[in-house]
Amino acid sequence: MAEPGDRVKITAAKEAVEGTLMPTEDSDSIFVKLKNGYNIGIDKKSIKKIDILEKAEKPAKKEKEQKNNQKNPKLPAISILHTGGTIASKVDYATGGVVAAFSAEEIISMFPELTKIANIKSSLVSNMMSEDIRFSHYKMIAEAVIKEVKEGAEGIIIGHGTDTLAVTSAALSFMLEDIPIPVILVGAQRSSDRPSTDALMNLVCAAEFIAKTDFSGVAICMHKSMTDDICAVFPAAKTRKLHTSRRDAFKAVNDTEIAEIDYKTRKISFLKKDYMKKDSRRKINAKLNFEDKVAIIKTYPNMLPDLIDALREKKYKGFVLEGTGIGQAPTNIKENIPNYDALKKFIDDGGIVVLTSQCIFGIVHDKIYKNCRRLADIGVIFGKDMLTETAFVKLAWLLGNYKKDEVKRLIVKDLRGEISERTDVRSCV
Numbered sequence: 001m002a003e004p005g006d007r008v009k010i011t012a013a014k015e016a017v018e019g020t021l022m023p024t025e026d027s028d029s030i031f032v033k034l035k036n037g038y039n040i041g042i043d044k045k046s047i048k049k050i051d052i053l054e055k056a057e058k059p060a061k062k063e064k065e066q067k068n069n070q071k072n073p074k075l076p077a078i079s080i081l082h083t084g085g086t087i088a089s090k091v092d093y094a095t096g097g098v099v100a101a102f103s104a105e106e107i108i109s110m111f112p113e114l115t116k117i118a119n120i121k122s123s124l125v126s127n128m129m130s131e132d133i134r135f136s137h138y139k140m141i142a143e144a145v146i147k148e149v150k151e152g153a154e155g156i157i158i159g160h161g162t163d164t165l166a167v168t169s170a171a172l173s174f175m176l177e178d179i180p181i182p183v184i185l186v187g188a189q190r191s192s193d194r195p196s197t198d199a200l201m202n203l204v205c206a207a208e209f210i211a212k213t214d215f216s217g218v219a220i221c222m223h224k225s226m227t228d229d230i231c232a233v234f235p236a237a238k239t240r241k242l243h244t245s246r247r248d249a250f251k252a253v254n255d256t257e258i259a260e261i262d263y264k265t266r267k268i269s270f271l272k273k274d275y276m277k278k279d280s281r282r283k284i285n286a287k288l289n290f291e292d293k294v295a296i297i298k299t300y301p302n303m304l305p306d307l308i309d310a311l312r313e314k315k316y317k318g319f320v321l322e323g324t325g326i327g328q329a330p331t332n333i334k335e336n337i338p339n340y341d342a343l344k345k346f347i348d349d350g351g352i353v354v355l356t357s358q359c360i361f362g363i364v365h366d367k368i369y370k371n372c373r374r375l376a377d378i379g380v381i382f383g384k385d386m387l388t389e390t391a392f393v394k395l396a397w398l399l400g401n402y403k404k405d406e407v408k409r410l411i412v413k414d415l416r417g418e419i420s421e422r423t424d425v426r427s428c429v
Contacts, residue, residue, distance in 0.1 A: 002021050002050050002052050003021065003055075003056065004021050004022060004023040004056070005020065005021065005056030006020070006021050006052050006053075006054065006055055006056050007019070007020055007021075007052075007053045007054040007056075008020075008021050008032065008050055008051060008052055008053060009050070009051040009053055010030065010032060010042055010047055010049075010050050010051075011047070011048045011049050011050075011051070012042055012043075012046040012047050012048060013046040013048065014046070017032055017034070017040060017042065018032075018034075018035070018053065019032035019033050019034045019035065019040070020032065020033040020056075022039060027044075028043065028044055028045075029041040029042060029043055029044060030042050030044055030047065030050075071119050072119060075117065075118050075119050075211070076118050076119070076154040076155060076210065076211050077118065077119045077121065077152060077153055077154050077155075078114075078117075078118035078119070078120055078121070078153065078154065078155045078156070078157060078207055078210055078211070079120075079121045079122070079123065079148040079153040079155075079156045079157070080108070080114075080120060080121070080122040080123070080156075080157045080158075080159060081122075081123055081125045081141065081144050081145070081148070081156060081157070081158045081159070082122060082123065082124050082125060082126075082127070082159050083125050083126045083127075083128065083130075083137075083141060083158060083159060083160050083161075084126060084127045084128040084129060084130070084159075084160075084161060085128075085129060085130050085159065085160050085161025085162065085165075085187055085188075087159045087160070087161075087162075087186060087187050087188035087199045087202070087203075108120055108122050110199075111199070111200055111203055111204070113200070113204055114203060114204065114207050117204065117207040117208055117211050118154075118155070118207055118210070118211050121148075121153070123144065123148075125140060125141055125144045126140065126141075128161075129161050129163075130160060130161025130162065130163045130164040130165060130168070130187075131161070131163050131164060133164050133167075133168065135171075135290035135292060135396065138168065138171045138172065138175065138288075138290065138393075139175075139288045139289075139290075141158065141168070141172065142172060142175045142176060142286065142288050143288070145158075145172070145176060145179070145183055146176075146284060146286060149179070149180065149181060149284060153181065154181055154210070154278075155181050155182045155183075155184070155207075155210030155211070156181065156182070156183045156184070156210075157184050157185075157186055157203065157206050157207065157210070158172075158183065158184070158185045158186065159186055159187070159203075160185050160186070160187050161187060162187035162188070162189060162222075162241055162249065162250075163241065165185055165187045165220065165241065165250075166220065166234075166239045166240050166241055166250065166389065167389045167390075167392075167393060168185065169185045169218055169219070169220050169236045169237070169239065170236055170237040170387075170389065170390040170393050170394070170416075170418065171290075171393040171397065172185075172218045172236070173217070173218040173236035173237050173416040173417075173418075174237075174287075174393065174394055174397045174415065174416055175286060175287060175288050175397065176218060176284055176286060177284070177285040177286070177287070177415075177416075178282050178283065178284055178285045179216060179217060179218070179282075179284050180216055180278060180279050180280055180281070180282040180283075180284070181216050181278055181280075182209070182210050182213075182215050182216050182217065182219065182278070183217070183218045183219075184206040184209065184210060184218075184219055184220070184221050184233070185218070185219070185220045185221070186202045186203055186206045186220075186221050186222070187202065187222060188202060189223075189245055189246065189247055189249060190247075198222075198223055198228070198247045201223065201228055201231060201263050202221055202222055202223065202231060204263065205221055205231035205261040205263055206221035206231075208261055208266050208268065209221060209233055209259065209261055209268060212266075212268055213259070213268060213270075214277045214278050215233075215258070215259070215275055215276075215277070215278070216275075216276050216277060216278045216279065216282075217236065217275065217276045218236040218416075219233050219234060219235065219236050219258055220233070220234040220235075220236065220239050220250060221233050221234070221261075222234065222248075222249070222250045223247040223248045223249075223250075224248060224257070224260060225247075225248050226246060226247050226248055227247075228247075228263060229262065229263055229264065230260050230261065230262055230263065231260070231261045231263060232250075232252075232257040232258075232259070232260050232261075233257060233258040233259040233260070233261070234250055234251075234252050234257055234258065235252055235255050235257075235258060235417050236416060236417070237387075237390045237394075237416045237417055237418035238252055238253055238254060238255035238387065238390070238417060238418060238420075239251065239252050239253065239255075240253050240360070240387055240389070242360070253360055253361060253387055254361055254362070254363075254385045254420050255417070255420065256271050256272065257271050257272075258270070258271060258272045258275060259271060259272070287397070287400075287401040289397075289400030289401050290393075290396045290397055290399075290400040291317050291318075291395075291396050291397075291399035291400045292396075293314070293315065293316040293317050293318075294316065294317060294318050294319060294320075294392065294395055294396040294399060295311055295316060295319040295320075295392075296319060296320045296322060296388060296389075296392050297311075297319055297320070297321050297322070298322045298358065299321065299322060299323050299324060299329045299330055299358070300330075301330070303330045303336070303339055304338070304339070305338040305339050305341070305342035308339070308342035308343060308346055309342050309345075311346065311351070312342070312345060312346045312349055312351065316351060317350075317351060317352065317399050318351055318352035318353065318354070318395050318396075318399060318407075319346075319351070319352075319353060319354075319395075320353075320354045320355075320356055320383070320388055320391045320392045320395060321343075321353050321354070321355045321356070321380070322355075322356050322357070322358050322388045323355050323356065323357060323358065323364065324357070324358055324359075325357065325358075325359065326357065326362070326363070326364055326365055326368055326369070326372065327355055327357065327364035327365055327366060327368075327369075327372045327375070327382055328369065328371055328372060329343075329355070329371075329375060331343065331371065331374065331375065332371050332374070340374070340375075340378070343375070343378060343380060344378040344379075347378055347379040347380070348379075350404070352381065352395065352399070352404070352407060352408060352411070353379070353380045353381065354380075354381045354382075354383045354386075354391050354395055354411055355375065355380050355381065355382050355383055356383045356386055356387070356388045356391050357388075358388075362385065363384055363385040363420075364382045364383060364384065364385075365382060366380075366382045381408065381411055381412060382412075383411070383412070384412060384419045384420075385419060385420050386418050386419055387418075390418050391411075391418075394411065394415075394418060395407070395411060398410055398411060
């Protein structure tokens, strides 16, 4: 009898389908995962027969100790830190869902090509979906990075869920000042057990970039286009996920990519020349604390002051106000003056408000319009061209490590490439 996980051929009244049998609670249908990764449901009444093509392999018992790869003295040492997400996901045939279920060792066994590029060491930091990440996890990841640096890693790849990958990248860039080696965050839009996965290319390109270049610092490596040809290395604090499912979901915002890697030829082309270089003598200046009581408030039509008042009453230390256009907020007409008053009270009580734009590209400025100047007059800090999420983690990190006066000074100072000296209008093309 066929069981979930078996590869089967189902012959129905109108067609024959081959795929992996999925579990289901639907008494009227059978579900099969096709070779292309998609599921199809078949009405049981139409099924003539089910042939078992291959029985599911029983999961091997996990070894307590990680198998050591044979070391090649000519290859660099790269550590892979596994944190979960789609890049480490596969189908759980007990539930039929996609779960973060690979151990760090299994990632290496899935992608043996990595061992031709570097001597690979892997460690499990966490196993979670990226939407669940908290500041405490940033600290956990940063501490794991520091440990690998001390143990001689020449580069680090962090496998991470794509949804908050760019935010983690920005956070780590602030936490790990002067890191002497590259730390590259990598994700996948398709789980690693699907034929259409982008995980292999992203991982291989990240490893090639680490092995063949003198770059150091935090960055992201993901597909540059929809096709499996080029990966881009994106700046840590100027990148955003702009599509839910496309392979090329990540784009540099108000900035350019650091480099490109041709997956077929393995040629690496730098688009930036002013990056920090590897230097084993350089010591990490790590500041790992975050202030929990920091938030993001998005402005919207018919906005009321309740959210701002609630943060003040809960004694939040600061928040990012995502305004409209070049830096406006609903604070001008009679009906919206309560919003203006709530902002003033929050700042007068010692809170910090950093204003960014809901627009993806461009800069906020406090001198162009009267309504922007009114916000600046009460102490709202204009965040220049920082992404909202980057401004959020920067503010929380600054509040966790510096006194208030220093926070206000540093929030508008470019520390890790998060603020551009000037923004090219062509950068949004």
